[in-house]
Amino acid sequence: xxxxxxxxxxxxxxxILNAALKEFAQKGYKNASTNEIVKEANISKGLLFHYFNxxxxxxxxxxxxxLDIFMNEFFGKIDMNVKDILKRWPQIALVKIEVIRKYPEIxxxxxxxxxxxxxxxxxDLELRNKEIITSSYAxxxxxxxxxxxxxxxxxxxxxxxxxxxxxxLANQEKAKAKLSSLGQINYEKVLAEFDIYIELLRNCFYK
Amino acid sequence: xxxxxxxxxxxxxxxILNAALKEFAQKGYKNASTNEIVKEANISKGLLFHYFNxxxxxxxxxxxxxLDIFMNEFFGKIDMNVKDILKRWPQIALVKIEVIRKYPEIxxxxxxxxxxxxxxxxxDLELRNKEIITSSYAxxxxxxxxxxxxxxxxxxxxxxxxxxxxxxLANQEKAKAKLSSLGQINYEKVLAEFDIYIELLRNCFYK
Amino acid sequence: xxxxxxxxxxxxxxxILNAALKEFAQKGYKNASTNEIVKEANISKGLLFHYFNxxxxxxxxxxxxxLDIFMNEFFGKIDMNVKDILKRWPQIALVKIEVIRKYPEIxxxxxxxxxxxxxxxxxDLELRNKEIITSSYAxxxxxxxxxxxxxxxxxxxxxxxxxxxxxxLANQEKAKAKLSSLGQINYEKVLAEFDIYIELLRNCFYK
Amino acid sequence: xxxxxxxxxxxxxxxILNAALKEFAQKGYKNASTNEIVKEANISKGLLFHYFNxxxxxxxxxxxxxLDIFMNEFFGKIDMNVKDILKRWPQIALVKIEVIRKYPEIxxxxxxxxxxxxxxxxxDLELRNKEIITSSYAxxxxxxxxxxxxxxxxxxxxxxxxxxxxxxLANQEKAKAKLSSLGQINYEKVLAEFDIYIELLRNCFYK
DNA sequence: AATGAATGAGGCTTCATTCAT
DNA sequence: AATGAATGAAGCCTCATTCAT
Numbered sequence: 001x002x003x004x005x006x007x008x009x010x011x012x013x014x015x016i017l018n019a020a021l022k023e024f025a026q027k028g029y030k031n032a033s034t035n036e037i038v039k040e041a042n043i044s045k046g047l048l049f050h051y052f053n054x055x056x057x058x059x060x061x062x063x064x065x066x067l068d069i070f071m072n073e074f075f076g077k078i079d080m081n082v083k084d085i086l087k088r089w090p091q092i093a094l095v096k097i098e099v100i101r102k103y104p105e106i107x108x109x110x111x112x113x114x115x116x117x118x119x120x121x122x123x124d125l126e127l128r129n130k131e132i133i134t135s136s137y138a139x140x141x142x143x144x145x146x147x148x149x150x151x152x153x154x155x156x157x158x159x160x161x162x163x164x165x166x167x168x169l170a171n172q173e174k175a176k177a178k179l180s181s182l183g184q185i186n187y188e189k190v191l192a193e194f195d196i197y198i199e200l201l202r203n204c205f206y207k
Numbered sequence: 208x209x210x211x212x213x214x215x216x217x218x219x220x221x222x223i224l225n226a227a228l229k230e231f232a233q234k235g236y237k238n239a240s241t242n243e244i245v246k247e248a249n250i251s252k253g254l255l256f257h258y259f260n261x262x263x264x265x266x267x268x269x270x271x272x273x274l275d276i277f278m279n280e281f282f283g284k285i286d287m288n289v290k291d292i293l294k295r296w297p298q299i300a301l302v303k304i305e306v307i308r309k310y311p312e313i314x315x316x317x318x319x320x321x322x323x324x325x326x327x328x329x330x331d332l333e334l335r336n337k338e339i340i341t342s343s344y345a346x347x348x349x350x351x352x353x354x355x356x357x358x359x360x361x362x363x364x365x366x367x368x369x370x371x372x373x374x375x376l377a378n379q380e381k382a383k384a385k386l387s388s389l390g391q392i393n394y395e396k397v398l399a400e401f402d403i404y405i406e407l408l409r410n411c412f413y414k
Numbered sequence: 415x416x417x418x419x420x421x422x423x424x425x426x427x428x429x430i431l432n433a434a435l436k437e438f439a440q441k442g443y444k445n446a447s448t449n450e451i452v453k454e455a456n457i458s459k460g461l462l463f464h465y466f467n468x469x470x471x472x473x474x475x476x477x478x479x480x481l482d483i484f485m486n487e488f489f490g491k492i493d494m495n496v497k498d499i500l501k502r503w504p505q506i507a508l509v510k511i512e513v514i515r516k517y518p519e520i521x522x523x524x525x526x527x528x529x530x531x532x533x534x535x536x537x538d539l540e541l542r543n544k545e546i547i548t549s550s551y552a553x554x555x556x557x558x559x560x561x562x563x564x565x566x567x568x569x570x571x572x573x574x575x576x577x578x579x580x581x582x583l584a585n586q587e588k589a590k591a592k593l594s595s596l597g598q599i600n601y602e603k604v605l606a607e608f609d610i611y612i613e614l615l616r617n618c619f620y621k
Numbered sequence: 622x623x624x625x626x627x628x629x630x631x632x633x634x635x636x637i638l639n640a641a642l643k644e645f646a647q648k649g650y651k652n653a654s655t656n657e658i659v660k661e662a663n664i665s666k667g668l669l670f671h672y673f674n675x676x677x678x679x680x681x682x683x684x685x686x687x688l689d690i691f692m693n694e695f696f697g698k699i700d701m702n703v704k705d706i707l708k709r710w711p712q713i714a715l716v717k718i719e720v721i722r723k724y725p726e727i728x729x730x731x732x733x734x735x736x737x738x739x740x741x742x743x744x745d746l747e748l749r750n751k752e753i754i755t756s757s758y759a760x761x762x763x764x765x766x767x768x769x770x771x772x773x774x775x776x777x778x779x780x781x782x783x784x785x786x787x788x789x790l791a792n793q794e795k796a797k798a799k800l801s802s803l804g805q806i807n808y809e810k811v812l813a814e815f816d817i818y819i820e821l822l823r824n825c826f827y828k
Numbered sequence: 829a830a831t832g833a834a835t836g837a838g839g840c841t842t843c844a845t846t847c848a849t
Numbered sequence: 850a851a852t853g854a855a856t857g858a859a860g861c862c863t864c865a866t867t868c869a870t
Contacts, residue, residue: 004854028324030237034840044856049841051854115322117235130386157407160379161372168371179337200361200368204411211829241865251831253867262865418833442738444651448861458835463862465833529736531649544800571821578789579782586781593751614775614782618825625850655844665852667846676844 002061005051016041016048018105020062025108029059029118060124063113066106067132073099075139083145085159086198086206089166092140093194097187150207158205165197209268212258223248223255225312227269232315236266236325267331270320273313274339280306282346290352292366293405293413296373299347300401304394357414365412372404416475419465430455430462432519434476439522443473443532474538477527480520481546487513489553497559499573500612500620503580506554507608511601562620572619579611623682626672637662637669639726641683646729650680650739681745684734687727688753694720696760704766706780707819707827710787713761714815718808771828779826786818 005013019040023032034055038048052058077095082088100107113125141159149155169190177185212220226248230239241262245252259265284302289295307314320332353362376397384392419427433454437446448469452462466472491509496502514521527539555573563569583604591599626634640662644653655676659666673679698716703709721728734746762780770776790811798806 008854027326028237030235031325031327033838035838045841046843046857047855050856053841055840112324116324117319117322118238119234126385154403154407157404160375161368161404161407164371164375165368168367168374172367178333196361197364197368200364240863242863245832252833252865253831254829256866257830260866422833441740442651444649445739445741447859449859459861460836460863461834464835467862469861526738530738531733531736532652533648568817568821571818574789574793575782575786575818575821578785582781582785582788592747610775611778611782614778654842656842659853666844666854667852668850670845671851674845 002051005061008051012043016043016051017062017065020058021066021105021109024059024062025105025112028112028116029055029121034058056120056124059113059121060128062109063125063128066110066113067128069103069106070099070110071132071136073102078140080143083143084148085141085144085162086202088140088144089162090191090194090198093166093170094191097190148206150205153205162201162205165201166194169194169197209258212268215258219250223250223258224269224272227265228273228312228316231266231269232312232319235319236262236323236328241265263327263331266320266328267335269316270332270335273317273320274335276310276313277306277317278339278343280309285347287350290350291355292348292351292369293409295347295351296369297398297401297405300373300377301398355413357412360412369408369412372408373401376401376404416465419475422465426457430457430465431476431479434472435480435519435523438473438476439519439526442526442530443469443535448472470534470538473527473535476523477539477542480524480527481542483517483520484513484524485546485550487516492554494557497557498562499555499558499576500616502554502558503576504605504608504612507580507584508605511604564619564621567619576615576619579615580608583608583611623672626682629672633664637664637672638683638686641679642687642726642730645680645683646726646733649733650676650737650742655679677741677745680734680742681749683730684746684749687731687734688749690724690727691720691731692753692757694723699761701764704764705769706762706765706783707823709761709765710783711812711815711819714787714791715812769827771826774826783822783826786822787815790815790818 005016008016016037019037020032023037023040027033032055034048035045038045041048048058052061074095077098078088078092082091114129116122116125144159146155149158173185173190173193177183212223223244226244227239230244230247234240239262241252241255245255248255255265259268281302284305285295285299289298320328321336323329323332348366351366356362356365380392380397380400384390419430422430430451433451434446437451437454441447446469448462449459452459455462462472466475488509491512492502492506496505527535528543530536530539558573560569563572587599587604587607591597626637637658640658641653644658644661648654653676655666655669659669662669669679673682695716698719699709699713703712734742735750737743737746765780767776770779794806794811794814798804
């Protein structure tokens with residue numbers, strides 16, 4: 001399908017990927033201009049369509065590519081031997097942070113793609129996400145040791161609370177960072193904060 | 208600024224607002240067509256620009272207008288005498304549901320506006336949201352009775368967990384509804400589920 | 415449908431029609447350029463699409479318009495009181511010549527449209543032609559006096575021979591004109607030639 | 622001129638010719654895509670232009686090639702010893718049918734090429750046709766026995782009527798076939814009909 | 829105030845042709 | 850001879866915005 005593009009010299013591939021990633025992340029699908037992409041990538045108009053046929057296929061290629069890199073990196077780094085969810089969870093947060101630090105543009109693109117309204121791609125994105133999200137959640141929660149939960153606790157819902165707390169904290173910190181002058185997240189502080197919440201939840205749910 | 212528009216006969220004002228609300232909610236900022244808006248509102252092309260100068264100002268006027276209506280209705284209905292956060296919170300959820308049911312188009316528009324990437328409006332939206340969100344959170348959490356919390360509990364963070372759990376549950380149900388055949392949220396079921404989580408959290412945090 | 419265009423000042427309408435007629439007649443549907451049309455008509459790009467939505471609708475409007483003018487003029491001038499086919503036929507040929515002389519561009523366009531391969535419009539043209547051609551033939555042959563035919567003559571086929579002879583002659587003369595230096599048909603000569611054929615056929619088929 | 626192409630292995634030559642023939646016949650000159658041709662022929666883009674320089678020369682080479690094959694086959698099969706035009710003519714029709722059945726793609730291409738409006742090739746086609754048509758007509762009518770014609774008959778014009786009748790009938794049947802569900806010509810029926818017309822004309826023109 | 833014709837820049841996409849390998 | 854990546858002009862069409870009436 002995209003063999004023409006994939007057999008390109010890596011340097012050029014990257015130039016095109018980065019240009020497209022950046023343009024889509026900044027402006028969204030509809031507003032992104034293929035003109036800008038080719039200008040930034042320093043290739044001709046025709047060449048982009050030689051590789052990707054049309055704007056939509058370029059976008060979806062980029063999405064699959066980004067998700068692939070992100071997920072591989074992510075799951076490659078998680079230690080599934082940690083069975084205690086309150087220990088695995090901080091680990092996952094750490095790994096996620098590392099991956100974002102390693103591929104910031106890719107992460108930006110994925111986030112932007114999912115805060116997107118363009119009807120042309122909505123279905124295709126949802127199709128891809130449905131599968132990925134459910135399978136990722138399952139994987140991340142796989143093989144959790146539930147023996148540590150206090151008796152009488154509704155374990156399924158307790159786990160949900162743990163997850164939502166983690167997400168909530170992450171979003172809060174992101175929002176704070178946006179408001180601050182630097183726009184940068186202080187990861188060390190976040191992790192420390194994270195530990196406090198974990199302790200709080202441990203007292204609630206564990207024996 | 209928009210005095211010309213505001214001194215219009217109310218019926219015509221509404222026609223224009225509804226047409227624009229609907230178009231933006233359905234298609235997003237960039238994809239929305241001023242042509243469709245004037246056709247739906249049954250006014251001339253020139254008139255729209257006579258009132259609002261350009262598309263962006265129309266959109267932002269609509270956003271301010273929507274937020275205003277929504278917030279007024281929302282805060283008008285909340286009973287601030289309920290000081291127990293685990294009781295106020297379900298109340299807030301109920302009120303939110305009522306307001307959404309009363310102004311579905313306005314709510315759709317606000318949601319759509321915030322899942323929007325168009326670079327032309329991103330900054331302006333964020334500017335508006337920054338202020339609103341922080342002040343709303345403060346208001347909703349005002350005057351909470353913390354005497355019920357067990358001793359030794361980190362109250363500020365416990366409240367955060369409560370909030371994030373509520374948000375997490377809401378998002379989960381929205382996602383479920385999207386995947387289901389109807390696409391409709393069963394509010395009664397959600398509220399029942401909500402109660403279970405509240406009980407779980409009460410056992411954790413309260414005396 | 416095309417009310418916007420039709421309520422234009424006639425001078426501008428004509429400018430646009432002529433420009434489009436000429437471009438399509440010269441280059442065929444696919445090869446014709448809307449860019450050239452607007453340049454020739456001295457209007458902006460957007461305006462053409464404001465009137466006609468897209469290239470195909472412009473073309474089909476032109477076709478219906480051309481056929482309408484041509485047919486009205488044509489049938490308006492034929493004297494249906496002439497019942498003898500060998501007299502009506504030269505009359506028809508004469509009328510056709512007159513109409514072509516009056517609207518040469520329109521005739522050129524109709525001919526060009528029908529020597530056209532573009533798949534985008536083939537169906538629409540055939541749809542229009544099927545109806546027009548059968549009804550025209552019927553009208554032109556309506557009420558013919560067959561009492562003059564010799565007994566034993568297969569009248570239906572004899573009439574076909576008469577028609578095909580007329581068409582054959584007309585095509586031959588057109589081809590000759592194309593080869594000559596002027597490219598112009600000498601109508602007087604053609605009519606004289608026509609009379610000779612009519613006499614020949616009268617001797618064959620009539621009492 | 623095309624020596625490079627002609628010194629190719631015949632199998633490859635044929636692959637290219639058939640691919641191009643098919644594409645042009647189906648889509649017309651302008652609409653035909655050199656991309657599709659090279660894909661179908663399984664050669665590289667560059668090679669096509671190495672052999673034919675450009676699209677136009679490819680098309681005209683194909684036209685000359687097709688006409689050459691068609692005419693050779695056609696004239697090779699006609700029995701010029703049949704001197705009676707009313708007998709030679711059905712023979713010619715039969716031969717034409719045989720050749721079309723033998724080389725359907727070539728015939729399709731020739732027909733399509735001549736119902737083509739593309740300005741780039743119009744002149745070149747007309748140039749080629751002018752010569753071919755006049756010389757073919759002369760050849761086909763060569764050495765006709767005119768002694769059978771009744772005295773007083775204008776023989777040259779009578780022959781024209783015979784020719785036009787044959788053409789008229791052929792076109793009528795083609796049009797009928799197009800409208801029918803199958804789109805196929807029933808050759809046996811056409812030939813029977815042909816015989817009726819020949820008898821009619823024999824009674825008119827022959828002693 | 830109100831209209832809607834008119835603009836023209838910019839959008840995506842196609843395609844014959846070239847050229848380095 | 851043979852490849853196919855690369856070009857860029859030209860194609861059709863959209864759309865916010867302006868302006869004469």
